[in-house]
Amino acid sequence: MxxxxxxxxxxxxxxxxxxxxxxxxxxxxxxxxxxxxxxxxxxxxxxxxxxxxxxxxxxxxxxxxxxxxxxxxxxxxxxxxxxxxxxxxxxxxxxxxxxxxxxxxxxxxxxxxxxxxxxxxxxxxxxxxxxxxxxxxxxxxxxxxxxxxxxxxxxxxxxxxNESSFELTYKEHEYYGRMLLESKHPVLKTFLYKERNKCNRIISNLKDNLKVEALERRKEIIQKLELIEKALKYYE
CATH class of the missing domain: 3.40.50.150 (Vaccinia Virus protein VP39)
Known part of the structure; x- marks a missing residue:
């Protein structure tokens, strides 16, 4: 099968x-x-x-x-x-x-x-x-x-x-997986680049929108983007 x-x-x-x-x-x-x-x-x-x-x-x-x-x-x-x-x-x-x-x-x-x-x-x-x-x-x-x-x-x-080897020490471990990040998993890398591009597009689309909801959404996406950038540093 x-x-x-x-x-x-x-x-x-x-x-x-x-x-x-x-x-x-x-x-x-x-x-x-x-x-x-x-x-x-x-x-x-x-x-x-x-x-x-x-x-x-x-x-x-x-x-x-x-x-x-x-x-x-x-x-x-x-x-x-x-x-x-x-x-x-x-x-x-x-x-x-x-x-x-x-x-x-x-x-x-x-x-x-x-x-x-x-x-x-x-x-x-x-x-x-x-x-x-x-x-x-x-x-x-x-x-x-x-x-x-x-x-x-x-x-x-x-x-x-050995618990310390697998702890979710940083926020990016929780969101993207410590094992995936430390092994520089290629599929995760592709996913992170895709998500980064998506976040940048959303931020760009919201830059002139001053409504409260749009400002909150932009702040949320910026925080997500910062986490993605931290995750991508594992691939450097």
């Missing part, structure tokens, strides 16, 4: 041999890939709606993975038991929803050996939550697919790593 570029980058972050909870499994393509290619002995494919679970079950049977993948209707991690899985995987959801899911039951979340996440938005808020619950982002990747940029990350409990 072949995954999209985005999903492949997410799957690559999962530790081989781990038991995985695939939250929001949809068609279960990720679950099937993990069972077949990542040696996951147990994958819990979960969704809160019956429709996706029915499609998931059909695909699981089609690919002969009934012994490795179990489906379960669940709102986020609600139906996951402590010590049932090693990895929580959440991909393709908004950052605020991911934060909500991880915050549902901290005993469950903090029992995980790793969290593999791919938020579609509010990525800085996801990174901040991970820091707040004592998880360190030890791997990050960024891909562009069909003209869109996607960030994916793997976080583990602080007590399993």
């Amino acid at each position: 072949e995954l999209s570029k985005r999903l492949q980058a997410v799957a690559d972050l999962v530790t081989s041999g781990n038991r995985v909870a695939d939250v929001g499994c949809d068609h279960a393509y990720m679950s099937i890939y993990l069972a077949k290619r990542k040696s996951s002995p147990y994958v819990l494919a979960m969704d809160m709606n019956e429709g996706p679970l029915k499609r998931a079950n059909n695909n699981i049977i089609k690919y002969g993975c009934q012994d490795l993948i179990k489906t379960r209707r669940s709102n986020g991690l609600e139906k996951v038991e402590i010590a049932e899985v090693d990895t929580v995987l959440i991909a393709g959801m908004g950052g605020m929803l991911i934060v909500e899911i991880l915050s549902q039951d901290m005993d469950i979340t903090k029992s995980m050996k790793e969290l593999v996440l791919q938020p579609q938005s509010d990525i800085n808020i996801v990174r901040r939550l991970l820091a707040d619950i004592s998880y360190s982002i030890i791997e990050e990747n960024m891909v562009m697919e069909d003209g869109k940029y996607y960030v994916m990350m793997k976080a583990v409990p602080n007590n399993t790593v």
Whole structure:
């Protein structure tokens, strides 16, 4: 089974041999890939709606993975038991929803050996939550697919790593990813240049607008531009 570029980058972050909870499994393509290619002995494919679970079950049977993948209707991690899985995987959801899911039951979340996440938005808020619950982002990747940029990350409990190496020390770490910046990730560089150009255009368009809303917007964009410039210094 072949995954999209985005999903492949997410799957690559999962530790081989781990038991995985695939939250929001949809068609279960990720679950099937993990069972077949990542040696996951147990994958819990979960969704809160019956429709996706029915499609998931059909695909699981089609690919002969009934012994490795179990489906379960669940709102986020609600139906996951402590010590049932090693990895929580959440991909393709908004950052605020991911934060909500991880915050549902901290005993469950903090029992995980790793969290593999791919938020579609509010990525800085996801990174901040991970820091707040004592998880360190030890791997990050960024891909562009069909003209869109996607960030994916793997976080583990602080007590399993040298925490200081992964702290979100500066604001740009929170917004753009310490691992991505320190590795001078080429896709992030392209994204930052694109965002810088976008900010400069907005500032130029607002320069003669003296309305309160426009002035506030201009101030907001200037602050964003300053953060982008800090991030771009990593590439010098």
